[in-house]
Amino acid sequence: MKIHDEKTNQWEWKALGAPAPVKKAMAIQTKALIQAPAMLGIAALMYFGFDHVVVPSIVAVLSVLVLAGGLFYHPLFHAVERGGRWFGHMVIVTVNWILLAPFYFLVFGFGRLVLRLQGIDPMDRAYPAAAETCWLPRKKIESLDQYRKQH
Amino acid sequence: MNILGISAFYHDSAACLLKDGRIVAAAQEERFTRKKHDERFPMHAVRYCLHEAGLRGDQLDAVAFYDKPIEKFVRILKTYFSVAPQGLQSFMMAMPVWMREKLWIPLEIETALDACGIKMPQDALYFPEHHESHAASAFYPSPFDSAAVLTVDGVGEWSTTAIGHGRGHELDILFDIHFPHSLGLLYSAFTYFTGFKVNSGEYKLMGLAPYGQPTYVREIYDHLIDVKADGSFKLNMELFGYLDGLTMTNDKFSEAFGGPPRKAESEISQREMDLARSVQVVTEEVILKMANHVQALTGEKNLVMAGGVALNCVANGRLLREGPFDNIWIQPAAGDAGGALGAAQLVWHKVHQKPRTVVPSKDAMQGSFLGPNFDAEVEAYLEARGYPYRKLSEAEWAPEVARLVASENVIGLCQGRMEFGPRALGGRSIIGDARSEKMQSVMNLKIKYRESFRPFAPTCLEEDVSEYFELESESPYMLLVAQVRADRCIGQAEAASLPMRERINQKRSDIPAITHVDYSARVQTVNRERNPRYYDLIKAFKDQTGYGVIINTSFNVRGEPIVCTPEDAYRCFMRTEMDYLVLGDCLLSKTDQPEWQEKGDWREDFVLD
Numbered sequence: 001m002k003i004h005d006e007k008t009n010q011w012e013w014k015a016l017g018a019p020a021p022v023k024k025a026m027a028i029q030t031k032a033l034i035q036a037p038a039m040l041g042i043a044a045l046m047y048f049g050f051d052h053v054v055v056p057s058i059v060a061v062l063s064v065l066v067l068a069g070g071l072f073y074h075p076l077f078h079a080v081e082r083g084g085r086w087f088g089h090m091v092i093v094t095v096n097w098i099l100l101a102p103f104y105f106l107v108f109g110f111g112r113l114v115l116r117l118q119g120i121d122p123m124d125r126a127y128p129a130a131a132e133t134c135w136l137p138r139k140k141i142e143s144l145d146q147y148r149k150q151h
Numbered sequence: 152m153n154i155l156g157i158s159a160f161y162h163d164s165a166a167c168l169l170k171d172g173r174i175v176a177a178a179q180e181e182r183f184t185r186k187k188h189d190e191r192f193p194m195h196a197v198r199y200c201l202h203e204a205g206l207r208g209d210q211l212d213a214v215a216f217y218d219k220p221i222e223k224f225v226r227i228l229k230t231y232f233s234v235a236p237q238g239l240q241s242f243m244m245a246m247p248v249w250m251r252e253k254l255w256i257p258l259e260i261e262t263a264l265d266a267c268g269i270k271m272p273q274d275a276l277y278f279p280e281h282h283e284s285h286a287a288s289a290f291y292p293s294p295f296d297s298a299a300v301l302t303v304d305g306v307g308e309w310s311t312t313a314i315g316h317g318r319g320h321e322l323d324i325l326f327d328i329h330f331p332h333s334l335g336l337l338y339s340a341f342t343y344f345t346g347f348k349v350n351s352g353e354y355k356l357m358g359l360a361p362y363g364q365p366t367y368v369r370e371i372y373d374h375l376i377d378v379k380a381d382g383s384f385k386l387n388m389e390l391f392g393y394l395d396g397l398t399m400t401n402d403k404f405s406e407a408f409g410g411p412p413r414k415a416e417s418e419i420s421q422r423e424m425d426l427a428r429s430v431q432v433v434t435e436e437v438i439l440k441m442a443n444h445v446q447a448l449t450g451e452k453n454l455v456m457a458g459g460v461a462l463n464c465v466a467n468g469r470l471l472r473e474g475p476f477d478n479i480w481i482q483p484a485a486g487d488a489g490g491a492l493g494a495a496q497l498v499w500h501k502v503h504q505k506p507r508t509v510v511p512s513k514d515a516m517q518g519s520f521l522g523p524n525f526d527a528e529v530e531a532y533l534e535a536r537g538y539p540y541r542k543l544s545e546a547e548w549a550p551e552v553a554r555l556v557a558s559e560n561v562i563g564l565c566q567g568r569m570e571f572g573p574r575a576l577g578g579r580s581i582i583g584d585a586r587s588e589k590m591q592s593v594m595n596l597k598i599k600y601r602e603s604f605r606p607f608a609p610t611c612l613e614e615d616v617s618e619y620f621e622l623e624s625e626s627p628y629m630l631l632v633a634q635v636r637a638d639r640c641i642g643q644a645e646a647a648s649l650p651m652r653e654r655i656n657q658k659r660s661d662i663p664a665i666t667h668v669d670y671s672a673r674v675q676t677v678n679r680e681r682n683p684r685y686y687d688l689i690k691a692f693k694d695q696t697g698y699g700v701i702i703n704t705s706f707n708v709r710g711e712p713i714v715c716t717p718e719d720a721y722r723c724f725m726r727t728e729m730d731y732l733v734l735g736d737c738l739l740s741k742t743d744q745p746e747w748q749e750k751g752d753w754r755e756d757f758v759l760d
């Protein structure tokens with residue numbers, strides 16, 4: 001149920017306390033019948049097309065577990081699904097680190113070195129303050145167009 | 152002209168709607184989603200605002216977002232340029248969020264509005280600067296034609312503190328202090344160090360301060376902050392962790408302040424109390440200096456304030472007593488939620504050059520009752536649910552509720568429009584008898600499920616304020632702390648020598664439930680114009696007992712947002728040991744209600760703050 005229906009302008013506030021409507025989930029059996037052959041296909045492609053043995057074997061075993069779990073024992077299916085999600089998350093985290101960590105050291109590490117050599121500290125950390133005051137005068141707003149900008 | 156103000160994506164997201172400059176509605180998203188400090192786009196609050204204003208989705212003229220996201224991003228990049236190769240972990244956490252969400256705010260707003268069925272107005276999206284939004288939220292709704300402006304918080308884009316001048320509809324920020332030098336972050340560092348949660352535990356630190364001695368004030372000045380005569384300051388970043396790490400303080404800070412930070416939920420020792428008191432004293436002293444400076448700059452007798460630090464009501468009380476201003480007005484939603492209001496008002500008054508209409512002694516916040524009102528729907532709701540209730544007539548409502556308060560019952564009160572801002576002001580409050588000796592511990596332990604040291608605040612009739620407190624002015628938004636009148640206090644001389652546990656339980660005045668250990672109280676005054684029903688209730692209580700003052704605490708349990716709907720109120724009522732619930736005209740007694748059945752431990756729904 002929509003909380004606020006803009007057509008009727010009705011405020012269905014009681015829906016706030018109710019759980020959001022959940023889309024009907026696909027039946028586990030159907031999911032298993034789609035996922036298991038797809039996984040088996042990928043395993044076959046890796047084995048016959050690229051001559052790999054270990055990874056396709058793991059994928060094939062998992063596809064059997066998905067099928068068996070989906071058809072006969074749902075906790076097994078859910079366990080494989082959770083494992084898959086964890087693996088996916090770890091892949092994203094790892095790729096993030098592999099890409100971003102060297103970027104960080106190269107760009108920011110090098111950048112800091114250059115700024116340091118020039119005697120610049122973007123955070124103005126020199127302590128205690130040398131000046132009489134730490135108030136910084138504010139630039140006057142030249143044009144009201146400034147309010148449309150994100151910077 | 153209809154202007155929607157939005158604050159979102161950090162903490163306390165909120166929406167506000169101005170119709171030809173008048174504040175029609177404002178609400179925080181957390182109240183609807185039931186997630187405390189919800190930072191997501193305020194879909195529910197936006198929908199509510201449009202509904203309250205009676206607008207269709209194609210009738211918005213402008214949208215104002217409360218800060219400049221790209222400027223903030225530049226500040227974050229510059230931080231990494233100043234700390235690399237340290238800071239990698241913080242970078243790894245921040246970057247994906249920025250890339251995914253925060254760099255595309257116009258798109259995020261358009262998509263979210265679209266999902267609400269609202270058409271984004273063409274070429275009318277505005278981004279005022281964060282502290283300008285705070286300043287606008289302080290000045291424009293204030294009852295002053297002209298005023299000095301002071302905004303203090305953790306950080307916006309670069310500014311952490313700003314001073315300015317408001318005249319008519321003109322508002323200029325004159326000077327500011329830049330990140331990482333921040334009074335708000337100094338206070339948050341101590342919040343973290345004493346084992347409370349940053350961004351929500353600051354209140355607890357303030358409540359803890361009266362139990363301690365200011366023994367660390369010298370250390371704070373020696374090691375942490377260099378304060379100039381004009382109140383400007385710099386922090387010694389060698390001792391803080393928030394630039395290059397994931398914590399507010401670092402090992403050097405621990406060395407300087409007697410050991411590592413307190414672990415959350417562990418026993419609070421005298422050190423934490425002394426630290427709380429010390430940082431509170433330093434904060435007050437810096438604010439006083441800043442206030443003197445902005446007064447000298449502007450020559451004003453009025454001051455307006457906003458920003459998270461403006462919620463420090465102990466400092467506000469001292470500023471009123473010792474500061475150079477005759478009048479002080481503080482935006483009740485002083486934190487970032489209020490930025491939504493300020494941003495919208497800036498667009499109206501500054502971009503569109505619309506004049507202000509100032510009514511002396513009357514601000515434009517309408518008592519901060521800017522949220523939804525469910526009174527008309529309560530009866531139908533209770534009937535549908537089959538919850539037993541008694542409908543009170545207009546004549547019996549106030550005397551009957553007052554009678555229950557006077558009999559030491561704890562009562563949940565959900566009536567009228569919901570408050571905008573962190574304080575419950577009688578619309579969504581839990582009330583009790585301020586004269587009762589057992590009320591503080593009953594309410595803390597059986598109703599709020601929170602730490603026993605935390606004090607409760609009073610609401611009193613505006614005309615009676617000086618009968619109970621050392622305060623002459625009104626305090627409608629519970630943002631001023633004042634001393635309980637000396638002639639009402641008991642045992643002040645002995646109190647200082649007692650250990651903390653005994654001091655908590657000591658009777659300190661004839662209104663012990665709202666008298667804090669230092670004989671102070673966070674006062675709310677109420678008049679008939681702002682909240683007639685709440686006023687009538689306290690007036691009836693006075694007629695029955697001779698006391699025009701009651702306890703008022705927010706209607707929620709620890710970690711839960713304040714209730715919004717009658718449904719939230721009923722749930723909270725049944726989960727706790729409250730005795731009665733007032734929903735609009737309807738009175739519900741706990742003993743009449745069907746047994747409350749709930750699966751699992753409901754307290755797991757809320758993250759402890």
Ligand SMILES: [Fe+2]
Nearest residue numbers: 304458459487
């Ligand atoms: Fe802020």
